[in-house]
Amino acid sequence: MASLLHLLSAASLCAGSAVIARPPVISVPGVPPTPGVPLEAFVSYSIEFSSFPDFAGNLSSPNVFSDNLLNNLGKLQGTKPYIRVGGNTQDYAVFNASQDVTEIGIVDPAKSPDYPTTLTIGPSYFESYQTWPGTKFIHGFNLGRNSTVARQGLIDSVAYACKALEGGKLLHWELGNEPDLFKTSSQGPVRPANWTEQDYVNEWLYWTREIKGALQDACPDLATNESYTFYAPSFAGTNNSLNPIVTWEDGIDTDKDIAIISTHNYISGAAVLGVTLQATLMNHTSNVVSIAKQLNESRLLAELSDSLQPNLPFIMGETNSLYNQGRPGLSNTFGAALWGVDFNLWCATNNISRVHMHQGTNYRYQAWQPIETDLESKGTKAPYYGSIAVAAFMGDIAKATPSIVNLPLANEEESAYAAYVDGKLARLIVVNMMSYNATDYNSNYTDDYPRPVERYSFQLSRASRGQVQLQRLMANGSDAISGVTFDGYSYNLELDNGMPVLLSNVTRGETARVGRNGRLSVNVPYSSAVIVHFGEKAAGYY
Numbered sequence: 153m154a155s156l157l158h159l160l161s162a163a164s165l166c167a168g169s170a171v172i173a174r175p176p177v178i179s180v181p182g183v184p185p186t187p188g189v190p191l192e193a194f195v196s197y198s199i200e201f202s203s204f205p206d207f208a209g210n211l212s213s214p215n216v217f218s219d220n221l222l223n224n225l226g227k228l229q230g231t232k233p234y235i236r237v238g239g240n241t242q243d244y245a246v247f248n249a250s251q252d253v254t255e256i257g258i259v260d261p262a263k264s265p266d267y268p269t270t271l272t273i274g275p276s277y278f279e280s281y282q283t284w285p286g287t288k289f290i291h292g293f294n295l296g297r298n299s300t301v302a303r304q305g306l307i308d309s310v311a312y313a314c315k316a317l318e319g320g321k322l323l324h325w326e327l328g329n330e331p332d333l334f335k336t337s338s339q340g341p342v343r344p345a346n347w348t349e350q351d352y353v354n355e356w357l358y359w360t361r362e363i364k365g366a367l368q369d370a371c372p373d374l375a376t377n378e379s380y381t382f383y384a385p386s387f388a389g390t391n392n393s394l395n396p397i398v399t400w401e402d403g404i405d406t407d408k409d410i411a412i413i414s415t416h417n418y419i420s421g422a423a424v425l426g427v428t429l430q431a432t433l434m435n436h437t438s439n440v441v442s443i444a445k446q447l448n449e450s451r452l453l454a455e456l457s458d459s460l461q462p463n464l465p466f467i468m469g470e471t472n473s474l475y476n477q478g479r480p481g482l483s484n485t486f487g488a489a490l491w492g493v494d495f496n497l498w499c500a501t502n503n504i505s506r507v508h509m510h511q512g513t514n515y516r517y518q519a520w521q522p523i524e525t526d527l528e529s530k531g532t533k534a535p536y537y538g539s540i541a542v543a544a545f546m547g548d549i550a551k552a553t554p555s556i557v558n559l560p561l562a563n564e565e566e567s568a569y570a571a572y573v574d575g576k577l578a579r580l581i582v583v584n585m586m587s588y589n590a591t592d593y594n595s596n597y598t599d600d601y602p603r604p605v606e607r608y609s610f611q612l613s614r615a616s617r618g619q620v621q622l623q624r625l626m627a628n629g630s631d632a633i634s635g636v637t638f639d640g641y642s643y644n645l646e647l648d649n650g651m652p653v654l655l656s657n658v659t660r661g662e663t664a665r666v667g668r669n670g671r672l673s674v675n676v677p678y679s680s681a682v683i684v685h686f687g688e689k690a691a692g693y694y
């Protein structure tokens with residue numbers, strides 16, 4: 153405990169730590185020419201279809217803890233996160249109108265130990281859409297299972313889904329998760345090897361028209377061209393067994409009902425050899441390389457002929473650190489929270505304008521565990537604090553859309569971004585991703601190896617002067633899985649059911665000053681991040 157206090161005060165004061173000055177001075181442009189512009193609810197989530205009832209609860213037993221965590225983000229970014237309900241199990245879920253229990257799932261450990269690969273849902277599944285006030289959803293329909301029973305179930309489910317989502321809860325629909333893996337899925341292929349982009353497009357058009365027909369009967373308000381819209385094509389990648397560009401050429405948007413181009417990304421896989429926290433996640437280059445695939449896709453889409461040119465927002469509809477639900481010791485650590493901050497902001501910088509971080513019950517990369525299970529305790533997990541920091545950096549997007557740019561730094565274990573509002577610098581963030589292993593150093597080397605602190609110096613334009621406020625994203629080290637705070641607040645379950653609680657034992661309320669020469673310096677301990685707020689009060693509950 154003493155060592156934690158020591159380290160947290162070192163965060164601001166650097167007592168006992170060698171401060172490493174980071175040359176060169178980082179120049180912050182006055183007004184950026186081509187910034188990234190986020191959409192509302194930039195910080196959003198994707199929830200595994202089979203886990204959604206765990207996360208949201210139902211009408212008689214709503215999950216208030218989850219709702220509190222979503223409200224925290226809503227207060228920071230102006231809109232509660234949008235929730236995409238989908239993932240692999242979206243394409244396993246067969247609807248049965250006569251089933252009186254919410255879900256019947258069978259886990260086949262050979263296919264996946266983490267979710268059911270055989271799954272039926274009943275009408276009460278849709279109660280879960282009614283437990284989080286003021287939240288908008290993307291409901292994922294099943295395209296994968298195409299037996300006659302599954303196809304009938306799809307159409308039967310429409311009335312239940314639309315009744316649950318009427319009255320402003322529906323954002324968009326989705327039909328099919330990662331159809332570019334339908335032929336090759338390691339959980340079992342669901343289409344023949346000769347299934348082409350055109351086959352996919354034909355099926356997608358056929359079933360989206362059938363769904364619209366069912367909506368016309370059940371919920372006519374949601375069947376107008378204005379309200380009937382999709383996230384698509386929701387591919388796992390840019391070069392799997394189907395090419396997303398070809399799906400546009402083959403007419404996926406014939407009916408002009410696609411609102412958002414959705415793509416998925418995982419930096420690497422949980423079981424991939426050589427994956428480490430420092431090299432794979434706490435590494436800005438790793439994000440740049442991985443997201444480059446998606447940036448190619450959005451560029452190629454923009455180059456399509458005018459008649460096909462989708463000119464639609466491009467987002468990450470499902471993403472997280474390591475596919476196959478993450479690896480313990482990596483995806484659930486504070487280091488992964490820092491990774492998530494850099495990943496989200498690199499997306500924002502590049503006009504990937506919303507990011508849905510994926511999670512499911514017991515998943516290692518989850519932002520929170522919604523219920524108690526034999527495998528994982530209910531609670532707020534370290535990656536949630538990454539979402540909080542990103543939302544705080546974005547500010548109230550609904551009120552004032554920020555413009556986001558990256559500030560190139562010398563090393564790949566660090567990154568910095570600037571946010572502008574109304575043409576003025578509003579916020580800076582520095583993410584230091586140099587590993588500081590709390591397990592090793594806090595207990596063994598507290599005196600011998602104090603946590604290093606780096607000093608970052610910025611050269612600001614004429615407009616930015618005076619006092620600035622700092623907010624820190626902090627924990628004991630990159631391997632810590634608990635004890636994370638943002639700006640001195642904890643969102644832990646145990647304290648107030650996920651509501652913000654100000655801790656008295658963490659430093660906050662720091663300020664710094666921009667010199668008359670426009671120079672600003674901030675100290676950032678290894679494995680931590682700091683947000684600098686200019687000319688405004690830091691947003692939040694304060």
Ligand SMILES: *[C@@H]1O[C@H](CO)[C@@H](O)[C@H](O)[C@H]1NC(C)=O
Pocket residue numbers: 153154156157655656657
């Ligand atoms: C700080 O306060 C929180 C909440 O009371 C507690 O869980 C944590 O252990 C404290 N940390 C230290 C170093 O005392």
Ligand SMILES: *[C@@H]1O[C@H](CO)[C@@H](O)[C@H](O)[C@H]1NC(C)=O
Pocket residue numbers: 185186187188189501502503
């Ligand atoms: C992002 O999109 C906006 C328009 O919404 C544009 O002005 C800006 O230049 C784009 N930025 C990048 C990096 O492409």
Ligand SMILES: *[C@@H]1O[C@H](CO)[C@@H](O)[C@H](O)[C@H]1NC(C)=O
Pocket residue numbers: 209210211212213253254276
């Ligand atoms: C609602 O959730 C509770 C708690 O999980 C469960 O016991 C109950 O059966 C659910 N109700 C319905 C209608 O599924």
Ligand SMILES: *[C@@H]1O[C@H](CO)[C@@H](O)[C@H](O)[C@H]1NC(C)=O
Pocket residue numbers: 248249250251252301
């Ligand atoms: C649907 O659920 C009912 C009630 O449990 C069951 O009797 C029926 O066999 C199910 N239908 C199918 C196609 O599985």
Ligand SMILES: *[C@@H]1O[C@H](CO)[C@@H](O)[C@H](O)[C@H]1NC(C)=O
Pocket residue numbers: 298299300303343344347351
């Ligand atoms: C299922 O998909 C295959 C391959 O595309 C197709 O041949 C078959 O007709 C489909 N079955 C149904 C019921 O749609």
Ligand SMILES: *[C@@H]1O[C@H](CO)[C@@H](O)[C@H](O)[C@H]1NC(C)=O
Pocket residue numbers: 344345346347
């Ligand atoms: C595609 O493969 C399926 C089964 O493997 C076969 O029945 C069908 O004829 C093939 N279609 C074409 C166009 O080759």
Ligand SMILES: *[C@@H]1O[C@H](CO)[C@@H](O)[C@H](O)[C@H]1NC(C)=O
Pocket residue numbers: 390391
């Ligand atoms: C996809 O991969 C193939 C080789 O498998 C390559 O020829 C092609 O250029 C790649 N396309 C894109 C868009 O990266």
Ligand SMILES: *[C@@H]1O[C@H](CO)[C@@H](O)[C@H](O)[C@H]1NC(C)=O
Pocket residue numbers: 377406407408
């Ligand atoms: C709605 O969209 C469909 C498909 O693009 C189109 O055929 C139809 O004319 C549209 N209806 C209206 C009222 O615009």
Ligand SMILES: *[C@@H]1O[C@H](CO)[C@@H](O)[C@H](O)[C@H]1NC(C)=O
Pocket residue numbers: 430431432435436437438441564
């Ligand atoms: C960071 O990631 C890049 C791209 O994957 C890799 O080449 C580099 O070696 C990584 N850096 C470290 C320090 O591991």
Ligand SMILES: *[C@@H]1O[C@H](CO)[C@@H](O)[C@H](O)[C@H]1NC(C)=O
Pocket residue numbers: 441444445448
């Ligand atoms: C992006 O596209 C360019 C050519 O257009 C290609 O050289 C590059 O390899 C692609 N990068 C990725 C990550 O797909």
Ligand SMILES: *[C@@H]1O[C@H](CO)[C@@H](O)[C@H](O)[C@H]1NC(C)=O
Pocket residue numbers: 591592595596
């Ligand atoms: C540090 O201490 C922990 C337990 O306190 C021990 O498990 C670990 O092996 C030690 N690490 C080193 C590098 O000595």
Ligand SMILES: *[C@@H]1O[C@H](CO)[C@@H](O)[C@H](O)[C@H]1NC(C)=O
Pocket residue numbers: 429481485589590591592630631
């Ligand atoms: C931290 O150090 C411990 C002990 O050496 C090691 O087992 C663990 O893998 C390290 N964690 C990280 C995230 O590097």
